[in-house]
Amino acid sequence: MADALARSCDCEAVDQLSQLIPVSVALEIARGLVRPIAEIEPSDIRNSVGRVNAIDICAPRAMPFFNNSAMDGFAVRTSQLMGRGPQRLHLLGTITAGSTNQAIDERPGAYRIFTGAPVPPDFDAVIMQEHCLSDGRTVTLRTLPAVGDNIRFRGEDIAEGAIIVRAGTLLEARHIGLLAANGIYSVPLVRRLRIGILSTGDELVRGDLLPGSSSIFDANGPMLHALCAGPIFEVTDLGILPDEMASLVEFLHSLDGRFDLIISSGAASTGGRDMLREALIISGGTIDAYRVALKPGKPVFFGKLGDALFTGLPGNPLAAYVGFQLFAAAQIAALTGRQGAAPFSASAICAINLRHKAGRTEYLPARIVGMKDQFPVVEPVGHGSSATLFPLNFADGLCVIPAECDGFEEGNILQWMPFQSAPAFSETN
Numbered sequence: 001m002a003d004a005l006a007r008s009c010d011c012e013a014v015d016q017l018s019q020l021i022p023v024s025v026a027l028e029i030a031r032g033l034v035r036p037i038a039e040i041e042p043s044d045i046r047n048s049v050g051r052v053n054a055i056d057i058c059a060p061r062a063m064p065f066f067n068n069s070a071m072d073g074f075a076v077r078t079s080q081l082m083g084r085g086p087q088r089l090h091l092l093g094t095i096t097a098g099s100t101n102q103a104i105d106e107r108p109g110a111y112r113i114f115t116g117a118p119v120p121p122d123f124d125a126v127i128m129q130e131h132c133l134s135d136g137r138t139v140t141l142r143t144l145p146a147v148g149d150n151i152r153f154r155g156e157d158i159a160e161g162a163i164i165v166r167a168g169t170l171l172e173a174r175h176i177g178l179l180a181a182n183g184i185y186s187v188p189l190v191r192r193l194r195i196g197i198l199s200t201g202d203e204l205v206r207g208d209l210l211p212g213s214s215s216i217f218d219a220n221g222p223m224l225h226a227l228c229a230g231p232i233f234e235v236t237d238l239g240i241l242p243d244e245m246a247s248l249v250e251f252l253h254s255l256d257g258r259f260d261l262i263i264s265s266g267a268a269s270t271g272g273r274d275m276l277r278e279a280l281i282i283s284g285g286t287i288d289a290y291r292v293a294l295k296p297g298k299p300v301f302f303g304k305l306g307d308a309l310f311t312g313l314p315g316n317p318l319a320a321y322v323g324f325q326l327f328a329a330a331q332i333a334a335l336t337g338r339q340g341a342a343p344f345s346a347s348a349i350c351a352i353n354l355r356h357k358a359g360r361t362e363y364l365p366a367r368i369v370g371m372k373d374q375f376p377v378v379e380p381v382g383h384g385s386s387a388t389l390f391p392l393n394f395a396d397g398l399c400v401i402p403a404e405c406d407g408f409e410e411g412n413i414l415q416w417m418p419f420q421s422a423p424a425f426s427e428t429n
Ligand SMILES: Nc1nc2c(c(=O)[nH]1)N[C@H]1C(S)=C(S)[C@@H](COP(=O)(O)OP(=O)(O)OC[C@H]3O[C@@H](n4cnc5c(N)ncnc54)[C@H](O)[C@@H]3O)O[C@H]1N2
Pocket: 011, 199, 200, 201, 203, 204, 216, 217, 218, 219, 220, 221, 265, 266, 267, 268, 269, 270, 271, 274, 296, 297, 298, 299, 313, 314, 315, 316, 317, 319, 386, 387
């Protein structure tokens, strides 16, 4: 496997690696181009899962709203309990959850009380019913409570005005529950991101291959579309553009003002047919950074077309996938106000001796082949080509080989980016 990986591609040989932008710098440039979406749309909380909350939401009142019982039992005034032995108290009444304020009986005694019911003023402890005996008129306490026992005090969870959901939160069921608990049923959401996805290349088709041609199927368009699946997106499939300057320029002009982010794949490199960057400039756009010390994905570029970000991913499908995960995903997060969001990475153990030619940070599809000391043991899949997605489909994540690293020995710890669907342990195929 290690030898197979070493024969992947020799494009470093003709590269001036020093001119490539380090991945971390490229990421900063990519993010730096982003102006977060300012438009806000209020939405019913039930339709907000997977969307991003636009502003800090504060608790309108202290939580709990009032002192209430944590148990079914009896509420007492500890000052009325004398001695150490069992205590017998008159029952003054019953308080249920949701009951309205009632006049409190000032005579000595206890109230029957249920979980969530308001604890009356001056009553400072609740004894669980398991520790009492009651005949309906009196209650005998078999243990003596301490002040505060089994009472949930007003404001002990959340102070009035405290932030309960921060701006830039990708809303999940737990946030929806908390908002509802605070009586907030409508949330201000960042409006959906308008993403345009285009593929380039005369060789690409969707549908039937042209007889006698060297056509291939467009893999990147549908893949990038799928990577933008979810409630925060409004994705437009812009199809396949030809390798022809006038058509490219005319098409880019037609995109004016329609998108927050345009993601292209292909025509990013330096070949005679790779004219997308030039077309972008002719169309009034900018190229702000180009060529990253990344494998796969070196010819990625970052620019703008009008107000839209324009992120050009390489045509090789694995390079397009990695480029999306590293850069487009970060831009998408930043567009929604999630500035700090970063790809999830974790530690893993390398299953093999893995050689690496220093110069570019490498992301290799890898699968879990075991567990050791609570870490997954991961083994690269495939032979290192960026032209195929096949290995990715048998992988559980991408392992990261830093640019300056010359490889890993079997048993070394490395960083990897597990896919969300990665099982805790995957069987060997
Ligand atoms: N002389 C050089 N050649 C290449 C270099 C280089 O530095 N000097 N870099 C190589 C690297 S690294 C990559 S990555 C590729 C990227 O090239 P482009 O972004 O210009 O992409 P294309 O040439 O258009 O396509 C590359 C490859 O991918 C196929 N492709 C393109 N789009 C799709 C798609 N939507 N679905 C499936 N496959 C696609 C295309 O047919 C090509 O085979 O450049 C190297 N060359």
